[in-house]
Amino acid sequence: MTAFPASSFWVFLVLAAPASASVLALVPHAAASRWAARTGALLALLAAAALLVSSTAGRWGPYLGVDALSEVFLLMVASIYATSVWYSDGYLAAVHRPFLTPQVYYALLGAFAFAMLATLVVTDLGLMWIGIEATTVASALLVVLERRPTSVEAAWRYTLIASAGLTVALFALLLIYASTGSLDAFRLAASPPPVTRTLLMAVALALVGYGTKVGLFPMHTWLPDAHSEGPSPVSAMFSGVLLPTALYAFLRVYALVPRPVPPSIEALLLAFGLLTAVLGAFLLQRQRSFKRMFAYSSMEVMGLALVGVGIGGIALYGALLLLFAHAFAKSSAFYCAGNVLRADGTTHIDDIRDLRHRLPRTAGAWVLASSAVTGAPPFGTFVGELLIVAGAITAGLTPVALVVILAILVAFLGVNSQVGRMVFGAPSGLRPATPSGPDRGAGIAWLNVGVALVLGVVAIPYLGPALRSAAALLGGSAP
């Protein structure tokens, strides 16, 4: 791989922008803090887009480097960071007695984004682990913003369970280092070590460890609490990009396994993926809070993505496309959820009706975003899920394809029927409907769901080739 000075500038910028924004956001003046955060987020997005467009695979020094896989994830993280920062202003204004000042909030949001972006530009598995662990430190306090006892409990669970999982992942890295003498993900993937029991054990432990942060069953218990108790822009970042970033860290370990992947590892991925997808799809039916419902929907999608990775081939390409489109769709759904929460003061599905008249712009985006997150055509998520099913059938895994279809259908019916009730249902009279609400921020929700739509209907220049290269790095192929 060749290093290009121009690309090194973008790599520097993608890290420096959120880091600087995080520091500058602490200025005493609230408007200056907000604009520091916005500028940092936009610069990070610009740098991530430039890296993808230049499609540069390169290394800078012993620890920094990017390839197609990291470029796709960088763009995803930077995009959702930018839209979340933009959405946050209106949301923060409506929070009664916030636990954090806006300055600290933006500083932590920047640190959170920095930790994710740093995870994606390092080549050392140990540093990746530190990056993932740093996301926990940076984001735990964001969950407590609204100062509810349940928020504190959610933050506690999140920190403790995610950290416990990550110690297992660190144990996996110790095994990898002990058996290969290196933690350089790029170098080890280029010349994979022989398949040994130690390597298989390390991959299994990494799946359990990072899987805790991805929200895989049965380590998912922190996920619905943190997503539902956190402020909506933070929930958007959790669901849209934190879970995929944790999956990325696992994929870097998975890339060390020589192809074809041993059946035991494939079976492990399929088992965890299918269980997570099916349980997520069924558990979301029982939720009374719309934010918890969307959290379980994220769990279902992460399960499907893992199945795609396990199958390989076009399914792996589908998994990456699904993750990318889902990031935009789910963030849009959470922004709408934030507007509804601000308008009605509750997340209880049964207490919310007639949004189409009261919050028309939000309601429209919410219906589309809910369709998108559940894989309705013609969104990018639909194409991703279709490729996973097609990949399973092509690989002769018809029962897997059937279970995937079951999970998709159950999740689709569950989410869309509940959102339909809230948007189109007539007021019950038990609770007087709020006549109008804050539609502020709905434009950002429309923007993100629009991207999810475009991903399904148009071949996007630069992104398509990047996704193909990213899939190829993991042994997958494009349709």
Next chain:
Amino acid sequence: MPVTSEVSALVGVGILLTALYLQSESFVAPLIRGIAIQSLLLAVLLGWLAWTDASPDLAILAALTIAIRALFIPAFLRRQIRAFRWRLREVHAAHRVTGHALAAVALAIIAWFVFQETLAPVFPEKGAALPFVLLVQGLLMLATRTNTLVQVIGYLEEENAIVYAGVLFASTFPLFVETVVFLDVLGVVLVGVILSIQRDVTGVPEAAGLEELSG
């Protein structure tokens, strides 16, 4: 048997015993003492290896282990008990400690055999399975206990397992000291920040709903 191996084996047995003891206790104060002793034992091993190998990294790890996991965090947890008497005992676990202890022994045996079957050929050192057993014990504690302070102890036990594994079979692991510092920072964040916020947000400490984390 060389002196280093003897020290390692002795400390390893001690760590294993403390791990099993922690599973069988429902009162929080003895649990805090237990984890402090376990950390101290680990620090003895680290100090011994630092001396015999003339390794400043291991000396730093030994000092960190004593400062953070044997002294600072246990002291903070003790203060929490003094401030909130309802945290003195994990109520639900009191009925189940025998089951926990038996499960812990069974899991320790299973973890030992899993290690012997999968990893022992690569890590032939005596007692190399112990960190893996300790890791599983920490996970068991986190999975089965609901008291906030006991969960912190489970987390510390996991961290001890990582440090133990690092020194036994990956002593040249890059940035290992930094990684452990990071884990310690997280431990301090856990106990220092979130527990303080808990008091600040819930107001009345006797609002014991947060003791048994459920839902």
